[in-house]
Amino acid sequence: MKIRIYLFVFLFLALFAVTANAQEAMMNLINKDAKPVTDYTSATFKTTRVVIGQSCEIAPTGNLILVFSHHFGALNSGYENLYGLKQSQVRLGLEYGVTKWLGLGVGLNTLQNTWDGFANFKILRQSKGAKKMPFTLTIFGSTAIYTTKWADPTRTNYFTSRISYATQVILARKFGERFSFQIAPTYVHVNLVPSYDDHNNIFALGAGGRFKISQRVSVNAEYYYLFPKQIRSTPAYSTFSAGVDIETGGHVFQIFLTNANGENMETIVTQTTGTWWNGNIFLGFNISRIFTVVKPKAYR
Amino acid sequence: MKKLIFILSCLAVFSLSSNAQKFITKTGHIKFYSDSPAEKIEANNRQVNAALDAATGDFVFKVLLKSFEFEKALMQEHFNENYIESDKFPIATFLGKVNNIKDVSVAKDGKYDVVVEGKLTIHGVTQQVTEKGSFEVKQGKIAVNAKFNILLSDYNVKIPGAVTNNISKSVEITVDLNLEKFASSVN
Numbered sequence A: 001m002k003i004r005i006y007l008f009v010f011l012f013l014a015l016f017a018v019t020a021n022a023q024e025a026m027m028n029l030i031n032k033d034a035k036p037v038t039d040y041t042s043a044t045f046k047t048t049r050v051v052i053g054q055s056c057e058i059a060p061t062g063n064l065i066l067v068f069s070h071h072f073g074a075l076n077s078g079y080e081n082l083y084g085l086k087q088s089q090v091r092l093g094l095e096y097g098v099t100k101w102l103g104l105g106v107g108l109n110t111l112q113n114t115w116d117g118f119a120n121f122k123i124l125r126q127s128k129g130a131k132k133m134p135f136t137l138t139i140f141g142s143t144a145i146y147t148t149k150w151a152d153p154t155r156t157n158y159f160t161s162r163i164s165y166a167t168q169v170i171l172a173r174k175f176g177e178r179f180s181f182q183i184a185p186t187y188v189h190v191n192l193v194p195s196y197d198d199h200n201n202i203f204a205l206g207a208g209g210r211f212k213i214s215q216r217v218s219v220n221a222e223y224y225y226l227f228p229k230q231i232r233s234t235p236a237y238s239t240f241s242a243g244v245d246i247e248t249g250g251h252v253f254q255i256f257l258t259n260a261n262g263e264n265m266e267t268i269v270t271q272t273t274g275t276w277w278n279g280n281i282f283l284g285f286n287i288s289r290i291f292t293v294v295k296p297k298a299y300r
Numbered sequence B: 001m002k003k004l005i006f007i008l009s010c011l012a013v014f015s016l017s018s019n020a021q022k023f024i025t026k027t028g029h030i031k032f033y034s035d036s037p038a039e040k041i042e043a044n045n046r047q048v049n050a051a052l053d054a055a056t057g058d059f060v061f062k063v064l065l066k067s068f069e070f071e072k073a074l075m076q077e078h079f080n081e082n083y084i085e086s087d088k089f090p091i092a093t094f095l096g097k098v099n100n101i102k103d104v105s106v107a108k109d110g111k112y113d114v115v116v117e118g119k120l121t122i123h124g125v126t127q128q129v130t131e132k133g134s135f136e137v138k139q140g141k142i143a144v145n146a147k148f149n150i151l152l153s154d155y156n157v158k159i160p161g162a163v164t165n166n167i168s169k170s171v172e173i174t175v176d177l178n179l180e181k182f183a184s185s186v187n
Helices: A002-033 A079-084 A265-270 B002-015 B073-083
Strands: A038-040 A063-074 A088-097 A102-109 A114-124 A127-129 A136-146 A163-175 A179-190 A201-212 A217-226 A239-247 A251-258 A282-292 B022-035 B040-053 B058-064 B091-098 B110-122 B125-138 B141-151 B170-181
Touching: A002 B022, A002 B040, A002 B058, A002 B091, A063 A079, A114 A265, A136 A265, A163 A265, A179 A265, A201 A265, A217 A265, A282 B073, B022 B141, B040 B073, B040 B141, B040 B170, B091 B125, B110 B141
Parallel strands: none
Antiparallel strands: A038 A127, A063 A088, A063 A282, A088 A102, A102 A114, A114 A136, A136 A163, A163 A179, A179 A201, A201 A217, A217 A239, A239 A251, A251 A282, B022 B040, B022 B170, B040 B058, B058 B091, B091 B110, B110 B125, B125 B141, B141 B170
């Protein structure tokens, strides 16, 4: 009798397993039939800026990003300047995603009326699945031209003296859904430097990260270490910037504190004249708005 | 004991039933559409995997969420990052059955109304669903069509207050598959 009951239970379970497994087996069939796909990591950083420096991201294909960056004056500028509220430094920028791997941008900075133009190339994209790649690699190249009047009009001035260049190799990785990190060795070439003691070729090492504290808010921080003894005639320091990214529907707001005065890579690296310790801190924000210019093929 | 062996072997044979009645696709199309006063959102996935056993009615879907293409890149990023969380829940699945598979004859061309019932898993949440659709058999192929609505709240997809006017609480799902006979080199 006992055996019969066992047998019955066993058979029942076996039958149950077969019907439940029929659909699982069909799923296996699908999995075997499916072509392997590559899962590319998206949104390593929310915008093309970690805080003030470039992130590994480029504008999405066919999309135009309008970036409005604003820095107030230094906090240590005293009550006369309302601790920086009276002054402002602005950069208006446009970026466009030409292809998946090429982005182009231009910007106008109120600091020395500087125009900057750049291209960023996404060489490698972090991915898993069929194609595995542990990190994203973006190369950033920029040219900046300041257009204020010559400081000394009596000497012979060349147009090329207005130009400086920045190149960055940005290596980034998204570790899980919350945390992203990048390192960015940076090379800046300044055509004309103030004194014989100053180097024309300046090297810095950038590192930046993002930590998502909610679905739409993240804390970002960024450090650009300026290797010493390259700029001697003027004070020049490494920069540290920290802030919050807040994402709404079509905008990303970045609110931050930084000791960098400039807003383009050339000036961030070479013209940061004060430190956090002496109160040379600027309150700033970036507002990015994205527009779809060319729709994906299926929607044209 | 002999009986037991007999029954077990029957079961074994049954579970190894041939692939002759199986239909499959890896280029199925699923569209979702959200219509709200402020914004119309449409996304298309043309890489849907699905399989049907026309003998038993077993019907399964596998949908890679990152394969949904949107009109705006930003929508696509929000869909993956903020709403469906496709890094955490990369696929949506359906495991179910065609209730009235007996009414469908794959040997004869014709159009059949079907009722499909089973477990739909999206965003890590599984719901029992029953939806109507149609099978159109033509020259040994089956065109599957269905249109139904799902509530985002059923699948724990949260919409923040600021964009409640932009995203509809209920989204329309359109399924469009062309199932072909499964050709296996094994069986």
